[in-house]
Amino acid sequence: MKQIKPYYQRKKTHRNRKIFWLGLLLSFGGMLFSTATKVQAQLRSDVALDVSPGVQVIQLKPGETKLHTITITQNGDLALEVIPHLIDISSDNESGQPILLDNTSVKFVSIENSDIDFNSTFSLPPHTSKEITLRISPSNQTSLQEYPLAVMFQTTPKQVLTRSGASSKTFANIASNLIIDVALAPPSFDGLQVKEIEIKQVVDSFRSLDFKVLITNQANYSIPIHGRVTIADWSGEVKHTFHLTNDIVLGNSNRLARNAPVANEEFTNQNTNFIYNPSFLIGPYTIRVELLDPNQNNQVFYSSTKTVLAIPISILVAVLAGLSTYIGYMVLSTRNRHLARY
Amino acid sequence: MTKKFILVLMLLGLFVVSGIENKKSYSANLTSASDTLDNARLSFRGALGAGNTLGSTVVTLNTTTGAYPSTTSAELVEGDIVKIGEAGSLANYTVASTSSNSTFSITAGLAAGDIEAGDDVIATNSATHRVRFTTANAIANGRFRVLVPALASNTASADGIPDGGYFDFGTAAPTVTCPTDLTGYDFVAGTATASTITVAGTDYHSYECAYSGAGATGSPFDGSTNDYIQITSIINPAPKTTHTTGTADTHNLIIQHLNSSLAVVDSSTVTVGVIEAVKVTASVPNQLTFQILGLASGTSACGLTTDVTTTPSGVDFGELSITAFRNAAQSMNVSTNASGGFAVTAIADDQMDNDGAGCAGADGTSLNDCIPDPAGANTAMSPSASDEWTATSDKGFGYSLHDLNASTTEAFAYNTATGNCTGTYCAREFADEAAAESAQTIFSSTGVADNQNLYVCYKAIVAATTEAGDYESFIKYTATATF
Numbered sequence: 001m002k003q004i005k006p007y008y009q010r011k012k013t014h015r016n017r018k019i020f021w022l023g024l025l026l027s028f029g030g031m032l033f034s035t036a037t038k039v040q041a042q043l044r045s046d047v048a049l050d051v052s053p054g055v056q057v058i059q060l061k062p063g064e065t066k067l068h069t070i071t072i073t074q075n076g077d078l079a080l081e082v083i084p085h086l087i088d089i090s091s092d093n094e095s096g097q098p099i100l101l102d103n104t105s106v107k108f109v110s111i112e113n114s115d116i117d118f119n120s121t122f123s124l125p126p127h128t129s130k131e132i133t134l135r136i137s138p139s140n141q142t143s144l145q146e147y148p149l150a151v152m153f154q155t156t157p158k159q160v161l162t163r164s165g166a167s168s169k170t171f172a173n174i175a176s177n178l179i180i181d182v183a184l185a186p187p188s189f190d191g192l193q194v195k196e197i198e199i200k201q202v203v204d205s206f207r208s209l210d211f212k213v214l215i216t217n218q219a220n221y222s223i224p225i226h227g228r229v230t231i232a233d234w235s236g237e238v239k240h241t242f243h244l245t246n247d248i249v250l251g252n253s254n255r256l257a258r259n260a261p262v263a264n265e266e267f268t269n270q271n272t273n274f275i276y277n278p279s280f281l282i283g284p285y286t287i288r289v290e291l292l293d294p295n296q297n298n299q300v301f302y303s304s305t306k307t308v309l310a311i312p313i314s315i316l317v318a319v320l321a322g323l324s325t326y327i328g329y330m331v332l333s334t335r336n337r338h339l340a341r342y
Numbered sequence: 343m344t345k346k347f348i349l350v351l352m353l354l355g356l357f358v359v360s361g362i363e364n365k366k367s368y369s370a371n372l373t374s375a376s377d378t379l380d381n382a383r384l385s386f387r388g389a390l391g392a393g394n395t396l397g398s399t400v401v402t403l404n405t406t407t408g409a410y411p412s413t414t415s416a417e418l419v420e421g422d423i424v425k426i427g428e429a430g431s432l433a434n435y436t437v438a439s440t441s442s443n444s445t446f447s448i449t450a451g452l453a454a455g456d457i458e459a460g461d462d463v464i465a466t467n468s469a470t471h472r473v474r475f476t477t478a479n480a481i482a483n484g485r486f487r488v489l490v491p492a493l494a495s496n497t498a499s500a501d502g503i504p505d506g507g508y509f510d511f512g513t514a515a516p517t518v519t520c521p522t523d524l525t526g527y528d529f530v531a532g533t534a535t536a537s538t539i540t541v542a543g544t545d546y547h548s549y550e551c552a553y554s555g556a557g558a559t560g561s562p563f564d565g566s567t568n569d570y571i572q573i574t575s576i577i578n579p580a581p582k583t584t585h586t587t588g589t590a591d592t593h594n595l596i597i598q599h600l601n602s603s604l605a606v607v608d609s610s611t612v613t614v615g616v617i618e619a620v621k622v623t624a625s626v627p628n629q630l631t632f633q634i635l636g637l638a639s640g641t642s643a644c645g646l647t648t649d650v651t652t653t654p655s656g657v658d659f660g661e662l663s664i665t666a667f668r669n670a671a672q673s674m675n676v677s678t679n680a681s682g683g684f685a686v687t688a689i690a691d692d693q694m695d696n697d698g699a700g701c702a703g704a705d706g707t708s709l710n711d712c713i714p715d716p717a718g719a720n721t722a723m724s725p726s727a728s729d730e731w732t733a734t735s736d737k738g739f740g741y742s743l744h745d746l747n748a749s750t751t752e753a754f755a756y757n758t759a760t761g762n763c764t765g766t767y768c769a770r771e772f773a774d775e776a777a778a779e780s781a782q783t784i785f786s787s788t789g790v791a792d793n794q795n796l797y798v799c800y801k802a803i804v805a806a807t808t809e810a811g812d813y814e815s816f817i818k819y820t821a822t823a824t825f
Contacts, residue, residue, distance in 0.1 A: 046633055046634060046635045046636070046654045047633065047634045047654040047655065048631065048632075048633035048634075048675075049631065049632045049633070049821070050629060050630070050631045050632075051629070051630050052628070052629040052630070053628045053629070054628045054629060054630035054678055054680045054684075054822075054823030055628055055680055055682070055823045055824075055825040057825075075631070075633075076633065076654070078654060078655070095788070095824065096682050096824045096825055097685045097783070097786065097822075097824045098822055098824070098825065099780075100687070100781070100820060100822065150822065152820065152822075154818070156655070157653075157654065157655040165658070165659055165660045165661040165662060165812060165813070166659045166660075166661075166662050166694055166713060166739075166802060166804075166812070166813040166814070167656055167657060167658040167659060167812075167813070167814055168656060168657045168690075168694065168739075168800065168814070168815045168816070168817050169655060169656045169814065169815075169816045169817070170634065170654070170655060170656055170657065170672065170816075170817045170818075170819060171655075171816065171817070171818045171819065172632060172634045172654070172819055172821075173818055173819065173820040173821070174630060174632050174820070174821045174822075175820060175821070175822040175823075176630075176823075177822060177823055177825055179825070228397050228451060230397075241397065241450075241451065243397075243399065243450065243451060245681070247682060247825075248682075248825050250825075258788070271788060272788075290397070292397075292398070294400065298395050298397070298398040298399075298400060299395065
């Protein structure tokens with residue numbers, strides 16, 4: 001016969017059961033809560049600037065006015081203070097990378113926005129954009145020339161870095177390049193010339209023709225490159241043609257031409273190396289660079305050639321080395337026989 | 343009696359006649375007839391205008407109205423393959439863009455022999471035709487025939503060159519796929535013949551599906567209940583002489599049902615339209631995106647583990663040691679669609695100093711309240727020259743670079759093992775603006791960039807004689823597009 005527990009024991013058991021179920025419920029709820037916490041997304045805290053356009057060329061006449069809008073965006077989670085600076089840029093005379101200078105003497109560029117000015121701070125909250133409209137108004141007395149400029153946005157997060165010990169504050173700046181050509185007429189292309197075709201005069205027959213083309217702009221305004229490079233053998237037959245990328249050469253500066261991608265080939269970044277790599281080269285090859293004027297049906301307005309001689313240097317070296325070895329051997333042999341005789 | 347007999351005979355005769363009449367097939371239209379093209383673009387048949395030159399990537403068309411079926415580049419789109427040259431010597435070129443009606447750009451320049459005025463400019467557009475219909479009568483051992491308008495000349499209608507206002511057969515016979523066999527229809531392989539049928543003075547290419555069997559009335563060859571007839575690779579017409587840009591040229595195709603004697607029993611005419619492709623254009627401004635991210639302490643960067651957490655706006659080393667390096671790092675990303683690429687430069691206002699008075703000289707080594715530039719193992723370190731920096735006796739604040747996924751072109755790398763660097767920690771000092779040094783490029787690209795990223799690794803150690811205090815410097819990173 002089942003023994004009935006005393007009242008106090010039954011009450012204890014009942015209480016224990018309550019505690020057990022309560023504990024289980026709490027544990028389950030705790031798991032849910034902690035799981036929910038874990039799946040919360042971590043907020044990014046970063047400076048992620050976007051500027052558009054990155055590069056712009058504007059042509060206008062003295063006395064004319066044009067407006068140009070630059071958009072700066074903070075895609076990150078930090079509120080920023082932004083200071084726009086108008087500065088001169090210059091060419092590195094090679095790659096087209098602008099060298100940002102400290103300031104500018106240009107006075108005919110101003111900001112239209114009533115709440116923004118050069119060298120003054122404006123706020124850029126997280127995930128917002130600001131459009132800055134420039135008024136470009138060269139006077140009738142403005143010199144006819146190119147004015148390569150940049151609007152550089154210097155940014156500082158509004159949050160204060162807590163310093164202790166040694167620290168470095170880092171600032172993210174982003175620039176929008178602006179090339180202003182003040183001219184009475186659209187620029188012509190004939191300011192461009194080929195300054196140099198950089199390749200050795202003699203190459204090994206088993207190597208490639210690997211060269212660079214340095215373009216110089218003798219005009220005082222920027223001109224885009226249009227042109228091609230052909231390689232012809234001793235008979236004049238064109239063996240290969242490269243087409244040049246339409247890169248801009250700033251006024252009175254140089255730039256290495258880049259070869260344009262070939263149709264139907266996987267796109268790769270253009271580079272400044274022109275490589276003609278057949279299995280064997282022999283004799284003279286003529287590298288001809290032609291600059292074209294797209295306004296004149298792509299007529300050639302300038303050309304430059306360089307002749308390179310391909311000879312089997314490696315074979316000659318091997319033959320000479322073998323010959324030297326043989327001669328040396330013969331000399332030694334003769335000498336040894338002579339010594340042996342005596 | 344006789345009258346009754348005659349009446350019966352008359353009735354019998356009527357039955358017989360009606361029976362005979364019921365056995366006749368009355369000609370009718372095929373119902374639910376249609377022809378669907380998977381490509382309704384016009385083909386291009388034009389010619390070069392004057393002024394085309396060797397090597398030019400801009401092609402000038404003859405735009406004289408009526409001179410050729412196609413006189414505007416509006417019929418071409420980027421990526422089209424065009425054949426240019428004289429008959430029998432046509433070369434392939436790829437259309438790069440069509441910004442004006444009289445010209446279009448190609449990806450590679452015109453070759454010799456492809457520049458003379460009057461040279462052909464041809465771009466074919468072919469289509470697969472799906473012919474659907476429902477039979478009107480049961481015709482035993484018959485065939486279905488699709489007639490497509492063709493030039494009168496048998497040669498020109500099948501030379502693979504688009505014809506103005508007519509479909510070209512092509513140089514290889516199109517494939518005719520007949521429906522799968524069904525009750526009453528046991529199909530044989532489809533056939534195609536160029537310019538073989540003339541109806542009302544117009545020549546037609548003929549595409550047939552013959553069958554054996556009794557046929558059936560109301561058999562739907564609609565691609566759902568039964569298969570349709572499919573004809574591949576018929577070359578679409580070039581524009582008619584009356585063509586208006588933006589308005590489809592219409593062409594009548596005939597679908598016939600023939601009996602065993604090859605007589606047409608049922609027929610339907612369907613109309614198809616061919617038109618220029620709708621060009622959707624948009625301009626994409628060039629953009630540049632630059633991002634700085636802080637990295638948590640314990641991050642592996644430049645072959646070391648960082649000691650402090652950084653933010654996008656700063657690197658707080660905390661307390662520096664005189665016996666061990668303190669390491670930190672930030673991450674930088676750049677994207678741009680500018681074809682010239684980008685560059686990111688770095689420059690510090692000065693060496694780290696603790697009183698705001700600045701550090702005299704280019705490297706700040708002469709002052710006890712400055713953390714100087716390190717010298718490097720070979721005393722060759724400068725803003726533009728790398729040197730190995732692993733000795734704790736070489737005091738200072740410098741940096742290195744770590745390209746995690748080889749996505750960018752960095753100025754140097756922490757594991758460079760050439761020149762003065764031996765591959766452990768190759769470093770440079772920051773350019774000093776106070777000493778009029780120039781900002782240095784730390785990473786760049788010569789073309790478009792998609793999220794090219796880099797770790798900038800900071801390293802510092804102080805001398806025993808460095809005064810106690812809080813030291814600070816400012817480093818400016820500037821991203822700019824290359825033009």
